[in-house]
Amino acid sequence: MSHLFEDVAALIREASEREIMPRFRSLADHEIHEKAKNDLVTIADRNAETWLTPRLEKLLPGSRVLGEEAVAEDSSLLEIVKSDIPFWTVDPVDGTGNFVAGKETFGVMIGLVEKGVTTHAWVYLPVPDEMFMAEHGGGTVLVSSGARQSVHVPPTPKELSGAMGALNDHYMPEPWKSRIGALAPHIGERVSVVCSAWEYTNILRGIEHFAVYHRMMPWDHAPTTLLLREAGGVMRRIDTGVDYDARSGSGPHLAAANEDLWGKIATMVLSH
Known part of the structure; x- marks a missing residue:
């Protein structure tokens, strides 16, 4: 991992210490x-982004x-995504509702996108002080308590009935909303912390096994998808099977711990 990783990680930690925590x-x-x-x-959101x-x-x-x-102030900035200009995706406080409620399930997320490809990713969870980082083709690591370790998605339950995950259908139009809702009786548990930073990193830990999304803002999914893929996971659009990238539009997209689970869930959703 390059000096860039350490430089950006240091900036994220400083922004957290100054503006968020x-x-x-x-x-x-x-x-x-x-x-x-x-x-x-x-x-905290605004000041951290302005500082970074x-x-x-x-x-x-x-x-x-x-x-x-x-982008909330000027939506035309999203045009950057279509260009070949290198850009950083910044979600200064992912899970703002949780942050406001005093819950620890929030994070800071940054991705570097070059010609549509997310090349580097950082997801920082301030309360446990855990920094996940990934490089395209270079794997995913976790820095926690001063120690650095490689991250690989753990094995998942053999049956879909044992899989746990987030069915984020609140932005979904019909018929997808009903199709995603119909998945609930077939899985082990429907879990959602309403925070991409935690949902994706929970998959990396084996706490959750998948997550379904529709609203595909690049600051939510570009860095987290790279973390997942480099650790052995999958993130694709359900109906087309096309891999997610920072230029992808709306869903339905499915993040899963492995190919087998992705296929089982996609097949189940498309059968309804």
Whole structure:
């Protein structure tokens, strides 16, 4: 892993220490706003993204930052995704609702995308102080308590009835919403922490085995998908079987711990 990994990881940790963790369980009412219905943003989200943006662009001259909060203010910034300009995806606080509620299930996520390919990824979970990093073709690692270890997705239950995962169908139109809902009786447990950073890393740990998504914003899925793939997992669109990339549009997409589980779930969904 290159110096870039350590440089970006250091920036993420500093942003967390400066702008995020001091406000965890300490937010005032005026520091919380609703961007849209049931879509919260806090001073921590905005300040962390503002702090990170120029520093990331300085690390890679000619690159741009595609930040969740900047796009909320100016949606035309999403056009960067279609270009060949290297860009950083930044989700300054993934799981803002959890952060506001004082739950530890939130994270900071950054991806580097070059010509449509996510080449590097960082997912930081501030409360347990765990940094997941991945490089295209170079594997996934976890840095925790000063130790670095390679990450490989553990084996999954042999039967679909033992698999646990997130069915994030709240943005899904019909008929997909009904098809995804029909999957629930056939799996072991429906689990959702409403935070991509935790859902994907839970798959890496074997705590969850899959997750279904429809709203495919690049800051949510570009870095996390790279972590998953480099650890042995799969992330594809259910109806076409096309691998997710940062230019992918809406779902339904399925992240799974391995090829076998992906196939079983996709087949089940498409049968309804």
